[in-house]
Amino acid sequence: MKILITGGAGFIGKWLIEKIPPEFEVIVLDSLDPQVHTKSQDFAPEIKARAQCIKADIQDIANYKEIIEGTDVVVHLVAQTGTGQSMYEISRYVQDNANGTAKLLELISSLNHKPRRVVLSSSRAVYGDGAYTDGKSVLYPKGRFLENLQRGIWEVCSPEGEILQPLPMRETYLTKPTSVYGLTKLWQEQLLEIYCESQAIDLVTLRFQNVYGPKQELGNPYTGIIGIFTNAISQGSPLELFEDGLVTRDFVFVGDIADAVVKSIITEKTLNTTINVGSGKAVTLIDVVETIAQLLNKKAEYKISGRFRVGDIRHAVADMSHYETQLGEWQPTSLKDGLSQYLDWYLHQEPLNPEVLQASLKEMERKGLLQTKKPS
Numbered sequence: 001m002k003i004l005i006t007g008g009a010g011f012i013g014k015w016l017i018e019k020i021p022p023e024f025e026v027i028v029l030d031s032l033d034p035q036v037h038t039k040s041q042d043f044a045p046e047i048k049a050r051a052q053c054i055k056a057d058i059q060d061i062a063n064y065k066e067i068i069e070g071t072d073v074v075v076h077l078v079a080q081t082g083t084g085q086s087m088y089e090i091s092r093y094v095q096d097n098a099n100g101t102a103k104l105l106e107l108i109s110s111l112n113h114k115p116r117r118v119v120l121s122s123s124r125a126v127y128g129d130g131a132y133t134d135g136k137s138v139l140y141p142k143g144r145f146l147e148n149l150q151r152g153i154w155e156v157c158s159p160e161g162e163i164l165q166p167l168p169m170r171e172t173y174l175t176k177p178t179s180v181y182g183l184t185k186l187w188q189e190q191l192l193e194i195y196c197e198s199q200a201i202d203l204v205t206l207r208f209q210n211v212y213g214p215k216q217e218l219g220n221p222y223t224g225i226i227g228i229f230t231n232a233i234s235q236g237s238p239l240e241l242f243e244d245g246l247v248t249r250d251f252v253f254v255g256d257i258a259d260a261v262v263k264s265i266i267t268e269k270t271l272n273t274t275i276n277v278g279s280g281k282a283v284t285l286i287d288v289v290e291t292i293a294q295l296l297n298k299k300a301e302y303k304i305s306g307r308f309r310v311g312d313i314r315h316a317v318a319d320m321s322h323y324e325t326q327l328g329e330w331q332p333t334s335l336k337d338g339l340s341q342y343l344d345w346y347l348h349q350e351p352l353n354p355e356v357l358q359a360s361l362k363e364m365e366r367k368g369l370l371q372t373k374k375p376s
């Protein structure tokens with residue numbers, strides 16, 4: 001059995017590689033993008049020990065056809081992942097995420113032996129704001145209007161201005177991304193659906209919620225809030241919560257994500273389906289900060305700034321029932337346990353320089369993508 005993991009040198013790849021059953025021969029193709037691999041331009045030791053490593057951009061994957069020939073399962077992890085950054089580095093996100101997937105498909109199409117399955121790491125960003133209810137029916141509101149955000153109206157409202165209640169995201173809900181990043185993830189899904197269907201390749205699309213855990217790159221200001229908040233709390237540097245701090249996210253531990261990918265690789269069943277992978281619990285930004293501070297034995301100090309990122313969604317949580325019918329029991333790591341493991345690891349790492357984060361926020365501000373609510 002042979003497996004190709006594109007983008008396998010990253011955060012999720014490092015966890016996945018250790019969980020892949022030994023009977024699989026593994027090839028990892030990764031460009032070691034300096035934005036993600038800030039400290040070393042080499043494959044991590046655990047990856048080198050287990051896989052044949054190819055340092056290459058996904059755009060050039062055709063050059064490695066001979067090595068890849070005979071692959072049974074492809075796991076496609078290559079992606080640029082910053083929601084905010086995607087709103088101004090648009091062509092880079094389109095190139096790496098959408099065209100990168102197109103190049104992978106052209107390579108597969110040139111192989112004599114087609115893989116039997118492709119597993120895609122997609123994102124809940126494809127749902128955009130997702131589905132809401134007014135207590136009576138399932139609604140797909142347009143989302144949040146810029147003029148409302150500028151007035152500090154953070155929740156998703158009906159056209160009449162009534163606050164709507166978010167529903168846990170289900171795979172059957174409409175996709176309507178609000179960021180360029182989310183759109184490029186949807187394009188990845190759709191490119192694969194069309195191609196895999198034409199070749200009878202089993203496609204498993206996994207929509208991840210907010211992934212966190214040890215080995216998440218700290219030098220990259222675009223890797224998510226767990227790192228940003230932990231850096232700020234442990235160094236006593238400024239911590240800013242956007243909007244009113246009551247944004248919710250579903251934080252899923254990276255080890256659970258790797259388990260979901262492994263199950264998708266090894267199952268004997270033909271799946272041809274899209275599956276959410278989250279903890280199934282919605283947590284506010286304030287609760288995350290409080291939990292990290294408590295585990296570090298520090299006081300949580302933060303500023304609720306009223307600033308907001310254009311393209312952000314307000315609430316996200318996965319409905320995990322489809323996962324259970326397709327891949328079996330789902331027992332996610334609790335946020336407290338996951339964060340404890342994260343902090344044990346974090347305390348031995350070199351933290352993010354707060355100036356790097358500030359520079360990324362300034363950049364978004366300059367582009368009009370980080371705005372402040374206007375005084376009422």
Ligand code: UD1
Nearest residue numbers: 081082083123124208209210222223224225240241242247
């Ligand atoms: C994240 C991932 C994305 C993934 C998606 C769904 C990152 C960078 N993005 O997007 O790849 O597909 O989840 O799984 O990991 N915030 C603050 N203060 C800050 C920074 C951010 O309050 O200093 C807020 C943001 O406005 C947002 C929330 O925190 O409301 C989460 O932001 P972030 O961690 O960047 O992730 P997502 O946009 O949810």
